[in-house]
Amino acid sequence: MPYTDIARGSRTFTTPRKQSEERAEITRLENELRAFVAIALQHGMRDYCEIRHPELTRELEEGLERAGRRAEVKYAYVMERLAQVPGLMASTGETGERTYYRNSEENVAYIEHSLWSKRFILSGIWVAPTHRGKGVAHCILRQLVEAADEAELGIELHHEPFGEEGLDKPALEAFYNRHGFQHHELTPGAMFRIPRSPLDHHGRS
Incomplete structure (x- = not known):
């Protein structure tokens, strides 16, 4: 002026x-x-x-509400994909936070999950002892990360070993590392997987 x-x-x-x-x-x-x-x-x-700051407060709250609704849509998409693991039939538990998998004869595995702070929370994958070592957990986790990438939804992992019968903590971390999970400052005490783009996948192929 x-x-x-x-x-x-x-x-x-x-x-x-x-x-x-x-x-x-x-x-x-x-x-x-x-x-x-x-x-x-x-x-x-x-x-x-x-x-x-009334106007700014309303603007930010409306933005948070929209982001929350988008996260719910993304979570629903990922859950739909988790029900389509090849070779397994899926059913949801009573609370909606556990998905069970079975083959034509018996229960095979389950996965614990929820949505919190616009992130997919993965609390563990359990595989029946008679089905371990056959790639069941890998198949379920691959379905999860592919769906999360498509939905652009981050995954926060909280997973402890299931007693003496499962993998120990270093082996668990190595397993999840292979699927893109890393320790991150955003999730102290947990692991996190940032969604990958098609270009990321192309670069790794």
Whole structure:
């Protein structure tokens, strides 16, 4: 904006470079404010945010609601795919957080899962002792990660060994590493798998 230099009594103008710097600074401050309000909302300070920044608060809450609905749609898609593991029949447990697999004769395996914080939570894959070493867990997990990649849904893994009969912790981690799970700062104490794009898969083929 033009302004008057009182000392010299003449009009001067802001240079394009100065205008660009000012716009960049305004954008930076706006982004910092959005981040502050978002963090405050996560820590139960909604009343404060609503009083001080009502429009921004509503905008962020609406965005979170949309993101939550999108995550639910993605989760439903992944669950639909998990019911289609080749060679196995699937059924869902009473709570909806466990999927059982059986062949034509008996129960073979189950997987524990849920949706939390817009992530697919994997709490374990259990395979019946008589079916271990036959690739059952690999087949189920491959179906899961392929579906999660298609849905662009991250997977957070919380898995401890099932007693002495299953893999120990290092062997479990190695198994999940082969499917793209890594220790990540986003999930302390757990492992995380970031969705891969078709280009990622092409590069690994």
